[in-house]
Structure formats: structure tokens, C-alpha cells
Amino acid sequence: MATAVADEIIQANPCRVRGAGTNRRARRVEPATLDELEVLVTEMPAKYRALVLIGSWCGLRFGEMAELRRGTSTSRRSNSTSGAGWCASGER
Structure with missing residues (x-):
């Protein structure tokens, strides 16, 4: 919308909300x-250790970690993907 205002296609942005930015x-x-x-990690029960590591290194929130499934995730190069999303490890 800002582009449309700048290009003078419309006079004002109708989507402007005071304080939204x-x-x-x-x-x-x-x-x-x-x-x-x-x-x-060492104090966590063994079944939660991978979850803590993945969450901390990828910056995932609990809901994103809870959605991860062993059968729906793949690992290619430096990216891990799942049905919910992906995270990059930073190594190439």
C-alpha cells in the first residue's frame, strides 16, 4: 500500500493503524x-534432550517443537525440514 501511495495510484493508505508499527x-x-x-540438557530426562537441543539451536518455540514428528522430518545439507517448517544450522 505504501508503494501505491508513493506511485500516486491511491491518495492515502487505508490500512494505516495508529501505533501499529x-x-x-x-x-x-x-x-x-x-x-x-x-x-x-544433562539434567533433562533422556527423552527430552533432543527437543531441548533442537529448540535452543534453532530458536523454536514450544508449539513449533511440539509439531515436529520423526516420520515427517528430513535432513538435507544444513537445513532441517518438517511438516511445520524449517531451520538453518548456519553451516554449508
Whole structure:
């Protein structure tokens, strides 16, 4: 819509909502350090360790991790895909 206004196709953007482009975090989120992650993983029951590692390294939220299924995921090169989405490991 901003492009249409800039190109003078329309006079004003009808989708403009006051304050919609600004948001503030309630608190700053600090990711776990490698040492904290190691402690967390070793203290978790064995069946949840892979979930913690995948979630922390890929930045997944709980709902995204809960959707992962062993039968629907594949691993190609540096990307892991599932029915719900994908994450890149950063290595090529």
C-alpha cells in the first residue's frame, strides 16, 4: 500500500493503524550460555534432550517443537525440514 501511495495510484493508505508499527518488549530475553545449555540438557530426562537441543539451536518455540514428528522430518545439507517448517544450522 505504501508503494501505491508513493506511485500516486491511491491518495492515502487505508490500512494505516495508529501505533501499529511500534511495540516494546516487557523484558529483555537473554539466551542461555553454552555452559547453561549443557547443564540444562544433562539434567533433562533422556527423552527430552533432543527437543531441548533442537529448540535452543534453532530458536523454536514450544508449539513449533511440539509439531515436529520423526516420520515427517528430513535432513538435507544444513537445513532441517518438517511438516511445520524449517531451520538453518548456519553451516554449508
